[in-house]
Amino acid sequence: MTLSRRAVLGAAAAAATLPTVRARAQAPKIRIGVLNDQSGPYRNTGGPTSVVCAKQAVEEFGAHGFDVDVIFADHQNKPDLGAGIARQWYDTQGVDMILDVPTSSVGLAVGAVAKEKDKAYLNIGAATADLTGKQCAPCIVHWSYDTYMLAKSTGGATVRAGGDTWYFITADYVFGHQLQRDATSFIMAAGGKVLGASAYPFPGTSDFSAFLLQAQASGAKVLGLCNAGADTVNSIKQAKEFGLQARIAALLMFITDVHALGLQTAQGLTLTESFYWDLNDRTRAFTARVRPKTPNNWPNMIHAGCYAASLHFLKAVADMGVAEAKKSGAGIVNRMKAMPTDDDCFGKAHIREDGLLIVPSYLFEVKKPAESHGPWDYYKTVQVTPGDQAWRPLAEGGCYFVKT
Amino acid sequence: MTLGIPRAQAAAFVVMVAAIILGPSVLYPVFLMKVLCFALFACAYNLLPGYVGLLSFGHAAYFGMGSYIAAWTAKHWGLDAEAAIILGGLTAAAIGLVFGWLAIRRQGIYFAMITLALAEMVYFFCTEAPFTGGEDGIQQVPRAPLFGVIPMQADMSLYWLVAAVFIGGFLLIHRIIHSPFGQVLQAIRENEPRAISLGYRVDDYKLLAFVLSAALAGIAGATKSQVFGIATLTDVHWSMSGEVVLITLIGGIGTIFGPVIGALLFGALETYLAPFGDWVTVTQGAIFVLCVLAFRRGLVGEMGLRLRLAL
Numbered sequence: 001m002t003l004s005r006r007a008v009l010g011a012a013a014a015a016a017t018l019p020t021v022r023a024r025a026q027a028p029k030i031r032i033g034v035l036n037d038q039s040g041p042y043r044n045t046g047g048p049t050s051v052v053c054a055k056q057a058v059e060e061f062g063a064h065g066f067d068v069d070v071i072f073a074d075h076q077n078k079p080d081l082g083a084g085i086a087r088q089w090y091d092t093q094g095v096d097m098i099l100d101v102p103t104s105s106v107g108l109a110v111g112a113v114a115k116e117k118d119k120a121y122l123n124i125g126a127a128t129a130d131l132t133g134k135q136c137a138p139c140i141v142h143w144s145y146d147t148y149m150l151a152k153s154t155g156g157a158t159v160r161a162g163g164d165t166w167y168f169i170t171a172d173y174v175f176g177h178q179l180q181r182d183a184t185s186f187i188m189a190a191g192g193k194v195l196g197a198s199a200y201p202f203p204g205t206s207d208f209s210a211f212l213l214q215a216q217a218s219g220a221k222v223l224g225l226c227n228a229g230a231d232t233v234n235s236i237k238q239a240k241e242f243g244l245q246a247r248i249a250a251l252l253m254f255i256t257d258v259h260a261l262g263l264q265t266a267q268g269l270t271l272t273e274s275f276y277w278d279l280n281d282r283t284r285a286f287t288a289r290v291r292p293k294t295p296n297n298w299p300n301m302i303h304a305g306c307y308a309a310s311l312h313f314l315k316a317v318a319d320m321g322v323a324e325a326k327k328s329g330a331g332i333v334n335r336m337k338a339m340p341t342d343d344d345c346f347g348k349a350h351i352r353e354d355g356l357l358i359v360p361s362y363l364f365e366v367k368k369p370a371e372s373h374g375p376w377d378y379y380k381t382v383q384v385t386p387g388d389q390a391w392r393p394l395a396e397g398g399c400y401f402v403k404t
Numbered sequence: 405m406t407l408g409i410p411r412a413q414a415a416a417f418v419v420m421v422a423a424i425i426l427g428p429s430v431l432y433p434v435f436l437m438k439v440l441c442f443a444l445f446a447c448a449y450n451l452l453p454g455y456v457g458l459l460s461f462g463h464a465a466y467f468g469m470g471s472y473i474a475a476w477t478a479k480h481w482g483l484d485a486e487a488a489i490i491l492g493g494l495t496a497a498a499i500g501l502v503f504g505w506l507a508i509r510r511q512g513i514y515f516a517m518i519t520l521a522l523a524e525m526v527y528f529f530c531t532e533a534p535f536t537g538g539e540d541g542i543q544q545v546p547r548a549p550l551f552g553v554i555p556m557q558a559d560m561s562l563y564w565l566v567a568a569v570f571i572g573g574f575l576l577i578h579r580i581i582h583s584p585f586g587q588v589l590q591a592i593r594e595n596e597p598r599a600i601s602l603g604y605r606v607d608d609y610k611l612l613a614f615v616l617s618a619a620l621a622g623i624a625g626a627t628k629s630q631v632f633g634i635a636t637l638t639d640v641h642w643s644m645s646g647e648v649v650l651i652t653l654i655g656g657i658g659t660i661f662g663p664v665i666g667a668l669l670f671g672a673l674e675t676y677l678a679p680f681g682d683w684v685t686v687t688q689g690a691i692f693v694l695c696v697l698a699f700r701r702g703l704v705g706e707m708g709l710r711l712r713l714a715l
Contacts (some may be wrong), residue, residue, distance in 0.1 A: 028619075052419050077635050078636065078638055079541050079543065080538060080541065080632060080634050080635075080636045080639075081638070083543075083632060083633070083634055084434075084438075084632060087434055087632075088432065088435070088675075089433065089434065091434065091559075092432050104540075105540040105541070105543075108543060109541075109543050109634055112543060112544045112633065113633075125661060135544075172531075172538055173538060173539035173540050174538055174539075174540045201531060201539070202539055227540070374537055
């Protein structure tokens with residue numbers, strides 16, 4: 001038998017299609033998309049370290065009969081850009097779950113897309129309590145912190161310590177306004193007073209001197225910072241340079257910000273997080289595992305949240321089966337709510353009906369340089385608010401699908 | 405000549421319509437809708453520098469306000485898609501009337517600076533005005549049904565609306581350019597004093613062209629807010645004014661199809677380079693420099709010159 005040229009060509013063409021056939025026979029795939037600020041003011045508080053922590057969760061979760069990959073993108077803190085990427089990810093990239101999404105304005109815009117597409121959306125980095133309140137959805141989970149929890153812990157404690165007159169410097173978008181609103185209600189409830197507030201354009205403001213002078217002139221005992229990330233760092237640095245008399249309450253601050261400021265400047269500040277690497281053996285073990293991958297930026301509560309939420313999501317997927325999990329975002333999130341969470345960062349906890357993770361909040365004081373005994377040894381625990389008191393009561397959120 | 409339209413243009417138009425019809429079976433419809441919105445925006449913009457010789461640097465104001473008004477009325481008044489888009493266009497036309505009336509009194513760099521300054525005023529108005537939602541923008545804008553009955557939730561049904569808006573706008577611009585009115589505009593571009601000496605009331609012509617350009621830019625912005633369900637400060641920021649200049653320049657200023665090609669190229673760059681963050685702007689800048697150095701008439705302009713066709 002001789003081979004005709006046509007037969008050879010045909011065989012070659014058939015061989016060329018083989019790899020794609022094999023690719024189709026691969027294990028089913030779950031794709032996680034980390035959408036956050038990779039280049040702007042929130043790069044250190046979320047950014048690449050969030051991606052590292054999500055990948056850490058995938059790695060530790062191990063093989064369960066399906067592949068998991070993690071992709072990421074930079075939303076540049078623009079709501080339209082973030083919503084556009086989310087839409088494209090869900091529609092064309094096969095993304096099953098979007099993770100992190102700091103910057104409340106972007107966080108809410110992505111929430112609207114997730115709700116429209118019925119896809120899982122685990123928000124860690126956006127503070128707005130509306131994600132589990134007025135703009136809640138059955139496919140949304142909110143992890144680590146929100147404006148209510150921060151305001152209650154830091155705001156309440158500051159008034160009790162004698163700081164009863166306040167002046168706010170507020171990032172002029174949904175996050176800043178909600179944080180200020182929530183803090184104001186706790187200050188009033190504790191018998192304090194708010195003397196004034198300045199809102200500044202976000203993103204893009206780095207000079208806070210005009211607002212600091214107004215705060216100084218108001219005579220308030222406490223300067224409340226309703227901002228985050230590099231903005232908080234800049235405001236505190238400039239307040240110190242001006243020799244501001246008022247005590248500073250940074251209502252949202254992370255250990256990464258303390259690191260950026262240095263203990264010399266940051267000492268004595270009080271702040272609230274739901275995770276600290278040195279809380280207990282499990283948190284130390286987690287940090288030891290992830291530290292080699294992000295040596296210059298140790299995990300804060302956002303990074304820990306990215307790890308823990310991814311891990312819990314994957315457990316729920318394994319529990320349901322990939323095919324079932326891909327059907328509906330609300331379905332997978334309901335399974336996540338039904339299963340108790342258990343991870344090294346937050347210990348045993350559960351996700352409430354409205355999508356909020358219920359864990360204790362910790363009020364920390366930043367150590368003096370002399371008290372710090374090693375790298376990133378920055379916090380003293382001042383107060384622990386148990387989970388059932390730390391968060392907004394379920395009935396007050398106004399989430400449409402919560403039955404009260 | 406067929407119907408007074410050069411054969412090359414008629415052929416290119418058929419190719420473009422075919423691409424619009426076949427496009428969504430190959431590419432992501434939302435991406436194509438974005439490209440069509442920007443193509444209409446750039447075609448509207450092109451009317452001024454391309455055919456009247458006025459380099460406006462503030463078209464984001466009309467695009468952005470069209471977007472805000474359409475988003476707001478669709479969300480709070482529950483207007484239908486077509487009503488919201490038309491209202492967006494009318495608002496932009498009204499702003500264009502005022503801004504144009506002020507700006508056409510000066511020429512060249514002064515004209516550009518006045519349009520830029522006025523657009524910046526609109527930007528700061530939008531950051532402060534409560535109805536725009538400041539940095540958050542107007543979010544969760546519903547995709548309103550067309551004429552109150554045809555649902556627009558699905559990407560593909562909205563796609564046909566966007567395609568119709570684009571083709572309608574495109575044909576209108578083509579008609580404007582090739583009408584006697586358009587001939588006078590081109591006469592003004594070539595030699596304004598001569599047009600005046602021939603008895604044309606140049607200011608009226610310029611103002612009308614300005615208002616038409618602003619209205620169509622507003623319609624493009626309004627359509628975009630319907631596609632993405634969001635209107636934000638990005639749409640009124642000065643960088644949007646720069647972007648439309650860039651799109652038009654890459655495609656070819658003063659060509660009919662140039663802005664369309666420019667928008668496609670620009671949209672593709674923005675989408676496919678998005679994972680690289682800041683590199684998007686660097687690449688756009690590099691392409692701009694390349695374009696100005698190597699082919700100053702833009703892609704379509706150079707092509708038309710080589711083939712001796714008016715595209």
